[in-house]
Amino acid sequence: MSTVERTATGARPRPRTTPDVGAALLAVLVLAALAAPLLAPHDPEAVQSARVLGSPSASYPFGSDVLGRDVLSRVLYALRVSLTVAVSAVGVATLVAVPLGLLAGYAGGWVDSLISRPLDMLLVLPALLLAISLIAILGPGSVVAALAIAVIYLPILARVMRSSTLVVTRNEYVVVARARGAGHLRVMARHVLPNAIGPVAVQASVLTGFALQLEAALSFLGLGTQPPTPSLGGMLADGRDVLTQAPWVEVFPGLAIAVAVIAFTLLGDGLRRSLDPTGVAS
C-alpha cells in the first residue's frame, strides 16, 4: 500500500537500478561465454602436468586444476555450455507451455482439465528425481539434461500462463473483441496472448537461473554435460576433492553459477517491474 501512496505523490523512491543491473550482468556473462575462444588464455582441455593445482597467477588468473588445466578458460567455456542448456531448456518449455496455458485458461471446462491435470501430475514429481529418471532412460549428456529441465519447468510455466490468461480473459476488451466479430483464435492470439505473456516472461527469466543451477547439479552428479567438455557442475565435482589445498578450483565455477543465477533473478525482477508500472504487485 505504501508504494501506491508514494506513487500518488509522484515521488516513488523505487530502486530503478535492478533491471539494468540484471540485464548488464547477464550481458557480461553472455558476451564472455560467446567470446570464450577469444578471451580464454589457454586451451580449456589442455592437460599440463607441470601446472597441477597451480595457484592463481598472472597467466593463470583463476589458477589451474588437478590436471593442470586453466580454470579461467574452463569457466568461460563451461559458461557457454551452461547458458546454452539453461536458455534452450527454458526456451523449449516456454514454447510448449504458452499455447497450452493459453488454451487451458481461455477455453476452461473440460479443455482446461485435459491440459491441466496431466501437467499437475508432472508438477508433483520431485525435480531432480524426474531429471535422473529421464537421464536413466535416455542416457547422460547436455541435450538430455536440457530436455529433462524443460520437462520439469513446463508445468510451472503453463500454470503461470493459464492463471495470467484467466485474469486477462475477464477484461472487457476480450468480450468487446468478440462483439466486433473476432473469432476465438484471433481473440486469443491478438488480445489475450500479448496481455497475458508478461508474468510468463518474468517466470521464464527466473527459471533460467534455476535451470542453470539444475544443469550444474546434474553435471556435478555426472549426469549432465560429460567430460572432457568443461561444465560448471563438473568443475565443482573436480574441485571438491582438493578444496583444502586448491580452493580456487572450486570457488571460481561456484562464483560463476552464483553470479549467473543472480543475473537471471535480477532480470526477472526488472521485467516484473517494467511490466507492472503501478508497482502494486511485488
Place this chain on the structure above:
Amino acid sequence: MTAALALCDLRVRFPVGDGLVSAVDGVSLRVEPGEIVGLVGESGCGKSTLAAAVMGLLPPSTSVTGSVRVAGDEVVGLDDRRLRAMRGDRVSMVVQDPSTSLDPIWSVGDQVAETIRAHRRVGRRQARALATQLMTDVGIPAAASRYDDPPHRLSGGMRQRIVIAAALANEPSLLIADEPTTALDVTIQAQILGLIRRLRDDRGTAVLLITHDLGVVAQVCDRVAVMYAGQLVEVAGAQELFDHPRHPYTRALLGALPSATARGERLAVIPGQVPDLAHQPRGCRFAARCPLRTDVCEQAPVPEPVGASMAACWHVDQPLPLLGGAR
C-alpha cells in the same frame, strides 16, 4: 418495415446448481430502424443479459428460447461462424467503461480497423483510411495523428468515441449501447449522448440504449422499455413515460428522481428489494413492493397494450399512494 431488432418472448436461463435461474423472462420488444429505445431497470434486472443474448455472446450452457431477429434474421440458434459474421457487422455493442473495453496493447486506430477487417476484404492501408475517417466522424480531432496512440493517451470521452467508431465501422443496423455513459463525467456524458443521436440521425442506425439513468433516457430516447426482475413492465414513448407513467414501478422510479425544485426533502425510495432470481413470485414480480397490491396480483398480469405502448399491471393508472420516504 422490418424492425432493426424484434424480440419475441425471449427467455434466458442460466444453469445454477441443479436448476435454472431465469434472467430474462418473456421479453417482447421492437426497435424500428433509426429509433433510439431506452432499456431501463435497476442492476441485475436482466438488461445486460438481454444485450448479450442479442449479440449471441452468452456462454453455451445458457438456455435461450424465443426469438431474436436482427433486421429480420433470427439470431437464436445460430452457429458460431454465423454469429461471428453478424457481430460487429449487423449488430455491434458499446459497453460501459472505455478504460477496460479497449485493449491496452493496440493503438486505438488499429482497434477500429480490426472491426472493419473482420468483416470486409480491405487492405491494411484502406482499413487505416476508413478507420481514420470514422474517428473523424465521431469527433476525434486530428484523427490521423491519434490513430497510433495507445488507449491510455486518450481521455475517457475520447476513448468512448473510439469504441463507438469501432462499433459503427460496418454500418450496423443495430447498435446496443450498454451503459455507454455511466463511467463518464456529466459534460462528457452529454457529448457522447449527442454523438449517438447525431449518428442515428446521419446513418439511421437503430439504438438500444441500456441504462439505469432516467436522465440519459430523457435526453436521447424516442421510446423507453422499463424492465423489472427479467420482465418488461412498461413500454412507452419517452415523453409519454415521463408525463404519464402507468406502471406503479415506473411511477415509483420517477418518484425517486431528485427534484431541482423541492430542496431539502428526503428522496423517495421504493420499499423492499428486488426478488431473488431463483425464487421469483408466481404472480406480479413487483407485487411485494407495490402500494397498489391486491389479491389479483397473485396472478401474472396480462400486459395491457395501448398502441405501441404497454404496461404489465392489474392496476394501471390507479392513483398511487405516497411511497415510503416521500413527504
